[in-house]
Amino acid sequence: MQFGLFKSIFNPSHDAAKPVNGxxxxxxxxxxxxxxxxxxxxxxxxxxxxxxxxDSFWMPSQASSKAAEVDTVFYVIYWxxxxxxxxxxxxxxxxIVRYRSRRQGERAPDSPNHSLALExxxxxxxxxxxxxxxxxxFQSFMNIATPPRNSYEILVTGQKWQWFFEYPNGFVTSxxxxxxxxPVKLTMTSEDVIHSLWIPAFRVKKDVVPGRYTRTWxxxxxxxxxPLLCTEYCGTGHSDMxxxxxxxxxxxxxxxxxESANIYDTIPPAEAGELLVxxxxxxxxxxxxxxxxxxxxxxxxYGYEQQLTxxxxxxxxxxxxxxxxxxxxxxxxxxxxxxxxxxAGKLKDKEITYIISYLKSASDRGPSEExxxxxxxxxxxAQDPDAASATEEE
Amino acid sequence: MSTGxxxxxxxxxxxxxxxxxxxxxxxxxxxxLFTLDHKRIGVMYLGTILFAFLLGGIFALLVRTExxxxxxxxxxxxxxxxxxxLHGAIMTxxxxxxxxxxxxxxxxxxxxxGAKDVALPRLNLASYHIYVIGxxxxxxxxxxxxxxxGWTFYTPYSTTTNGAVxxxxxxxxxxxxxxxxxxxxxxxxxHRMRPAGMGWFQMPLMxxxxxxxxxxxxxxxxxxxxxxxxxxxxxxxxIGIFDxxxxxxxxxxxxxxxxxxxxxxxxxILPAMGVISELVAIFSRKPIFxxxxxxxxxxxxxxxxxxxxxxxxxxxxxxxxxxxxxSALTFSVSIPSAVKVFNWLSTMYRGAIRLETPMxxxxxxxxxxxxxxxxxxxxxxxATDVHLHDSYFVVAHFHYTMMGGTMIAFLAGIYHWWxxxxxxxxxxxxxxxxxxxxxxxxxxxxxxxxxxxxxxMPRRYFNxxxxxxxxxxxxxxxxxxxxxxxFIAAGVLVHSLIAGKKAPVNPWGGxxxxxxxxxxxxxxxxxxxxxxxxxxxxxxxRWDEAEQGYVPVDPEKEPQTT
Numbered sequence: 001m002q003f004g005l006f007k008s009i010f011n012p013s014h015d016a017a018k019p020v021n022g023x024x025x026x027x028x029x030x031x032x033x034x035x036x037x038x039x040x041x042x043x044x045x046x047x048x049x050x051x052x053x054x055d056s057f058w059m060p061s062q063a064s065s066k067a068a069e070v071d072t073v074f075y076v077i078y079w080x081x082x083x084x085x086x087x088x089x090x091x092x093x094x095x096i097v098r099y100r101s102r103r104q105g106e107r108a109p110d111s112p113n114h115s116l117a118l119e120x121x122x123x124x125x126x127x128x129x130x131x132x133x134x135x136x137x138f139q140s141f142m143n144i145a146t147p148p149r150n151s152y153e154i155l156v157t158g159q160k161w162q163w164f165f166e167y168p169n170g171f172v173t174s175x176x177x178x179x180x181x182x183p184v185k186l187t188m189t190s191e192d193v194i195h196s197l198w199i200p201a202f203r204v205k206k207d208v209v210p211g212r213y214t215r216t217w218x219x220x221x222x223x224x225x226x227p228l229l230c231t232e233y234c235g236t237g238h239s240d241m242x243x244x245x246x247x248x249x250x251x252x253x254x255x256x257x258x259e260s261a262n263i264y265d266t267i268p269p270a271e272a273g274e275l276l277v278x279x280x281x282x283x284x285x286x287x288x289x290x291x292x293x294x295x296x297x298x299x300x301x302y303g304y305e306q307q308l309t310x311x312x313x314x315x316x317x318x319x320x321x322x323x324x325x326x327x328x329x330x331x332x333x334x335x336x337x338x339x340x341x342x343x344a345g346k347l348k349d350k351e352i353t354y355i356i357s358y359l360k361s362a363s364d365r366g367p368s369e370e371x372x373x374x375x376x377x378x379x380x381x382a383q384d385p386d387a388a389s390a391t392e393e394e
Numbered sequence: 395m396s397t398g399x400x401x402x403x404x405x406x407x408x409x410x411x412x413x414x415x416x417x418x419x420x421x422x423x424x425x426x427l428f429t430l431d432h433k434r435i436g437v438m439y440l441g442t443i444l445f446a447f448l449l450g451g452i453f454a455l456l457v458r459t460e461x462x463x464x465x466x467x468x469x470x471x472x473x474x475x476x477x478x479x480l481h482g483a484i485m486t487x488x489x490x491x492x493x494x495x496x497x498x499x500x501x502x503x504x505x506x507x508g509a510k511d512v513a514l515p516r517l518n519l520a521s522y523h524i525y526v527i528g529x530x531x532x533x534x535x536x537x538x539x540x541x542x543x544g545w546t547f548y549t550p551y552s553t554t555t556n557g558a559v560x561x562x563x564x565x566x567x568x569x570x571x572x573x574x575x576x577x578x579x580x581x582x583x584x585h586r587m588r589p590a591g592m593g594w595f596q597m598p599l600m601x602x603x604x605x606x607x608x609x610x611x612x613x614x615x616x617x618x619x620x621x622x623x624x625x626x627x628x629x630x631x632x633i634g635i636f637d638x639x640x641x642x643x644x645x646x647x648x649x650x651x652x653x654x655x656x657x658x659x660x661x662x663i664l665p666a667m668g669v670i671s672e673l674v675a676i677f678s679r680k681p682i683f684x685x686x687x688x689x690x691x692x693x694x695x696x697x698x699x700x701x702x703x704x705x706x707x708x709x710x711x712x713x714x715x716x717x718x719x720x721s722a723l724t725f726s727v728s729i730p731s732a733v734k735v736f737n738w739l740s741t742m743y744r745g746a747i748r749l750e751t752p753m754x755x756x757x758x759x760x761x762x763x764x765x766x767x768x769x770x771x772x773x774x775x776x777a778t779d780v781h782l783h784d785s786y787f788v789v790a791h792f793h794y795t796m797m798g799g800t801m802i803a804f805l806a807g808i809y810h811w812w813x814x815x816x817x818x819x820x821x822x823x824x825x826x827x828x829x830x831x832x833x834x835x836x837x838x839x840x841x842x843x844x845x846x847x848x849x850x851m852p853r854r855y856f857n858x859x860x861x862x863x864x865x866x867x868x869x870x871x872x873x874x875x876x877x878x879x880x881f882i883a884a885g886v887l888v889h890s891l892i893a894g895k896k897a898p899v900n901p902w903g904g905x906x907x908x909x910x911x912x913x914x915x916x917x918x919x920x921x922x923x924x925x926x927x928x929x930x931x932x933x934x935x936r937w938d939e940a941e942q943g944y945v946p947v948d949p950e951k952e953p954q955t956t
Contacts, residue, residue, distance in 0.1 A: 105937025137775030211638025
């Protein structure tokens with residue numbers, strides 16, 4: 001009927017957003033039935049009015065295809081709530097003023113203490129409103145829960161206290177990069193405890209659970225950089241488990257991915273190492289400015305003696321660093337909690353070598369003066385300008 | 395059952411009948427610690443619970459102070475994590491759950507039934523002793539290194555982190571029995587000890603609320619007990635139940651935990667609604683509107699409360715079908731709550747509204763619970779919950795319902811029954827000032843949290859992005875105002891004990907039976923035969939200037955004089 005017409009206006013060409021196409025609805029007949037209740041038409045009707053509201057007061061910027069829809073549901077509920085709250089508090093205030101008794105012992109005049117009609121009314125109205133809100137929220141949720149088949153898949157790993165995003169070509173970053181105007185599916189799991197990935201600007205959130213895969217999807221619409229946070233409490237560094245998602249303009253994402261994946265081979269090893277410690281999340285716990293954090297600082301680490309918890313004292317040489325990255329529980333430095341996860345399987349041998357080169361350059365017991373001076377002069381030449389702009393966002 | 399009640403009367407026979415009341419009947423610490431008198435047990439519960447509230451409140455203020463700046467302010471991240479865990483655990487398990495039922499309920503329930511005591515006085519005393527033991531274990535966990543799991547003990551974090559997790563979960567296990575004992579006692583008492591002439595639908599609504607609460611306490615708490623035991627088994631013995639590293643399922647824990655903990659929020663709010671139902675009628679000087687609807691809605695809430703736990707898990711990875719069903723069921727719980735609010739408003743309509751301090755708190759309750767309830771709609775709705783889940787929006791929502799709702803109703807109840815408990819009147823002027831300061835402080839503290847939550851501020855964050863600083867500073871300042879308000883409220887009550895005027899038998903004109911007992915009541919509650927009327931019929935009483943309270947219209951029927 002007319003619902004169908006409205007639906008086509010609401011979802012002009014966006015095949016993917018129809019929940020009936022998704023796996024979940026195919027499996028569950030109940031969801032299928034519910035999905036037939038089309039509220040898209042309601043949303044489409046009210047959206048022009050809601051668009052004029054100062055929505056920036058409540059919600060962050062809208063940067064995904066679903067954000068506007070979620071915000072519409074939010075504001076529908078919001079105005080229903082404001083309306084009922086105004087009635088409740090308004091009547092309450094009115095009655096206090098109108099019927100206030102200032103004399104002790106005053107009696108209220110007789111009035112009915114029961115009215116079936118009234119009670120049915122104020123039960124029925126909330127029931128109807130609740131059903132409407134439920135269906136609104138349900139429809140949008142099914143869209144969020146059901147990734148389109150042509151989605152670009154990125155694998156996400158959460159671990160205390162950093163994120164890893166692995167792209168189809170095997171490249172791994174600690175910040176999420178996605179193309180504009182293309183559905184992106186995140187398949188997520190955790191190495192340790194439960195985390196939860198939240199991108200407020202996209203209005204998506206999903207727990208990242210050890211021992212199973214969870215997924216979510218979105219279609220980014222505004223190029224830019226947006227916060228990405230952990231929102232399931234996971235310990236000491238929970239509030240530092242922050243990252244960003246960078247939305248690349250249409251057509252530039254593939255190029256970025258290719259260049260970034262190859263960048264380590266095109267710049268000096270120490271610089272590649274510095275990039276790696278930032279992109280692999282090392283800096284969440286190891287500072288680059290000399291101050292101790294959850295782990296020891298990277299400044300003046302190489303070549304110095306390390307006091308270990310088991311009483312041994314070792315020099316931080318190449319092999320010590322390699323062991324610490326791959327088997328972090330072997331040589332624990334005294335004064336720090338044993339919380340570092342292993343990087344075995346996450347960093348390639350070559351990348352570990354680059355990181356060692358960086359640690360050398362960050363230590364005054366690293367390479368000789370000449371060597372580092374040489375490396376510095378080589379710098380500008382080796383770096384191509386595009387890659388530099390990509391790295392500066394870190 | 396009746397044996398227990400008789401014992402209590404014998405126990406103090408010597409002190410009775412010569413102007414003694416339950417506070418003076420029997421002296422010395424032992425006469426308190428081993429009393430079987432429901433009123434003394436209620437008062438001891440009240441004192442202990444308020445102490446827990448103070449402790450939980452201090453942790454809350456430390457948390458808010460830490461959050462004044464986006465980086466470290468006064469403590470380390472690990473200490474902060476321990477602080478918010480203890481704040482949540484103490485407030486939930488030591489304060490809000492036992493608050494109204496165990497403290498006010500113990501005192502009021504037998505009096506409202508015109509009974510001498512609860513049906514099972516020894517079980518009642520055991521419940522208090524167990525509560526104290528459980529509370530001491532919780533406090534001891536602070537000394538034993540603290541706990542940093544959050545009050546929800548989510549696995550596998552809780553089974554792998556350091557700290558006194560076993561001690562604190564054991565304390566939750568022990569406290570659960572205290573809650574179960576109170577629940578059993580109230581169910582038996584309501585069934586067996588109603589006076590002749592008081593059918594189910596002649597009961598005060600407070601009793602309906604306590605009865606519905608007791609059902610949840612008895613049915614839901616054992617599940618929590620099993621859950622915490624499984625955590626202890628996993629931590630201590632390495633049995634894999636929840637930790638995937640041991641072959642377990644962490645989402646299973648969430649199902650177990652919320653199967654108790656969602657009904658538990660109705661353990662917290664139902665008695666609060668009972669208090670408000672009493673107060674709105676009494677201070678509007680008018681029968682409660684829609685008595686049966688309110689009574690049935692209490693039972694409906696108790697039943698629905700068992701069917702909605704999955705709404706804490708919309709983004710947890712449970713199946714989409716489960717998510718949708720739980721969302722639909724969750725909305726069902728909003729209906730009886732809305733019905734209650736409409737009934738309270740209708741009770742005020744054409745009433746003779748007295749703005750005494752308990753009523754001021756009741757009005758504050760309706761305002762704050764209104765916001766708390768309506769913001770629940772955003773979280774029950776799936777699309778919006780995905781965005782708002784685990785953000786400060788949720789923190790604000792449950793503080794509006796649990797603190798703005800339950801704690802305010804608890805204060806309303808304390809002020810309302812204070813003259814009955816201790817025989818003293820308090821300064822209404824300062825009582826009202828305290829209520830207004832609390833109201834302002836509360837809204838500044840928690841409304842700002844709705845805004846920052848919707849904008850993207852996750853909960854349980856030690857550091858936070860600088861753009862949220864303005865909201866956090868506002869919230870922290872609000873919390874200090876709130877604390878000042880609470881100290882005023884406490885000061886008013888303490889002052890009344892020292893310098894308050896003697897309370898009349900019936901200062902507010904209540905028609906429920908406790909207002910026929912002396913203020914404070916004698917040891918076995920009632921001396922003369924009771925005049926049983928409709929609990930919301932205020933026509934059979936008048937204000938007496940000399941008495942400074944309400945007296946029955948017909949002196950022939952006056953049950954007792956002072």
